Amino acid sequence: MLANPYHELLPTKKAPQNGADSFLVCGMFTRNYADKALRLEASLNKFGIPYALYEIPSIHSSISHHGKTDSDFNKPIFINAMLNKYKLPILYLDVDCVIERNPILIRQIIKKGKDFAIFNWLSRERNDAYKPVNPPNYEADRFYGYSHGIYSIDEGQLYCSGAVQLWGNTESARKLLEKWHETIQAYPMAPDDISLSFAFNNFSKVVKIKAFWLPKGYARYAFWIFDKPIINHPEMPDLGDQFQKIEELIGNQRIVYEDRCQARPMLFYIQPNTFLDTYKNEIVAVEAGIPYMVKKNKLLIYIESN
Numbered sequence: 596m597l598a599n600p601y602h603e604l605l606p607t608k609k610a611p612q613n614g615a616d617s618f619l620v621c622g623m624f625t626r627n628y629a630d631k632a633l634r635l636e637a638s639l640n641k642f643g644i645p646y647a648l649y650e651i652p653s654i655h656s657s658i659s660h661h662g663k664t665d666s667d668f669n670k671p672i673f674i675n676a677m678l679n680k681y682k683l684p685i686l687y688l689d690v691d692c693v694i695e696r697n698p699i700l701i702r703q704i705i706k707k708g709k710d711f712a713i714f715n716w717l718s719r720e721r722n723d724a725y726k727p728v729n730p731p732n733y734e735a736d737r738f739y740g741y742s743h744g745i746y747s748i749d750e751g752q753l754y755c756s757g758a759v760q761l762w763g764n765t766e767s768a769r770k771l772l773e774k775w776h777e778t779i780q781a782y783p784m785a786p787d788d789i790s791l792s793f794a795f796n797n798f799s800k801v802v803k804i805k806a807f808w809l810p811k812g813y814a815r816y817a818f819w820i821f822d823k824p825i826i827n828h829p830e831m832p833d834l835g836d837q838f839q840k841i842e843e844l845i846g847n848q849r850i851v852y853e854d855r856c857q858a859r860p861m862l863f864y865i866q867p868n869t870f871l872d873t874y875k876n877e878i879v880a881v882e883a884g885i886p887y888m889v890k891k892n893k894l895l896i897y898i899e900s901n
Contacts, residue, residue: 617705618684618761620646621677622692623668625654631691638694647677648690657779657787664783671776671791674762675769682764688826689758695824704761704807710768712761712807713791714814716745716754717856722811723863724818726831728870730881738870738879738886739898741863742818747856750808753795754851757788758828759814767804774798793850820871821864821894829899864894873898 620639624632632648639646655669656662670687677685684705686698704712716722723744727736745754762768774794775787782790795804815824817831865871865878869889872879873896879886 617702618686619681620644620686620688622688622690623649623651623673624690625651628690635690635692642694642697656783669779670787671772675772678764684764685762687760692758693827693829695827698825700813701761709807710763710765710804712809713755715808717747717749717752718808719748720810725820725865726818737874738872739820740870741865741867746859746861748859749856752851753792755788755792756814757791759826767802770802771804774802796851817899820896820898823897
């Protein structure tokens with residue numbers, strides 16, 4: 596049974612539930628993220644989605660490398676507390692997310708009786724990511740190039756990004772939350788989404804969980820520039836370089852078992868060594884510091900305005 600440091604903590608921002616609500620959005624934030632919480636709140640109100648957002652005194656090191664290793668304010672404890680308090684499926688959102696469109700799929704997942712839903716880099720959906728590149732003498736953030744991707748597939752394993760998570764009000768969901776918390780306790784300086792992937796992949800014989808892998812639009816990071824955002828993370832995320840890597844700590848145990856995976860074809864919307872010119876909507880190459888068109892871009896792009 597997980598501890599609950601939230602039992603006396605009241606939500607700072609809350610939209611009322613009604614009998615038709617099938618889930619509740621919950622999130623937590625420290626004071627320096629209050630502006631992001633207000634932005635998220637406004638987007639939830641726009642679509643009439645019920646929510647409870649909590650201001651907390653500190654955050655755990657698994658969420659931010661500036662956090663505290665001895666803090667109880669980590670994601671599995673928080674989500675478990677929300678399940679116990681509200682007795683509803685919980686859509687956990689990092690407070691720097693924004694609802695851009697009505698998240699109809701969330702209700703459909705709940706109707707299917709799933710325990711858990713998250714974006715999984717090992718699912719069959721393409722995940723190639725693109726970030727700004729700035730050639731000398733050109734405008735900042737005009738050009739985008741290939742950044743990273745994961746080229747393995749295994750629908751039975753998890754390698755997640757954790758800004759958006761749906762948890763059912765079920766015993767299986769609570770058991771996975773407990774295993775996730777145990778992993779965070781063992782590796783408090785590792786990113787929590789890596790700890791969650793480790794818990795899911797290494798305790799599958801203990802926890803039988805009905806999982807659903809969210810499409811990119813429902814956990815959309817700014818580096819997926821060709822995906823229409825539904826639940827959006829508008830800023831480019833910290834890719835975790837300053838966290839301690841769990842791979843350095845776990846010895847012979849593995850996060851993902853590569854021998855179980857299929858190879859994913861290495862497909863790119865923007866080929867390596869070419870770039871998307873967002874001003875001209877062209878795919879370009881650069882020669883002697885000067886970009887020239889390779890072809891017109893035919894895909895819609897979704898890039899946040901500054």
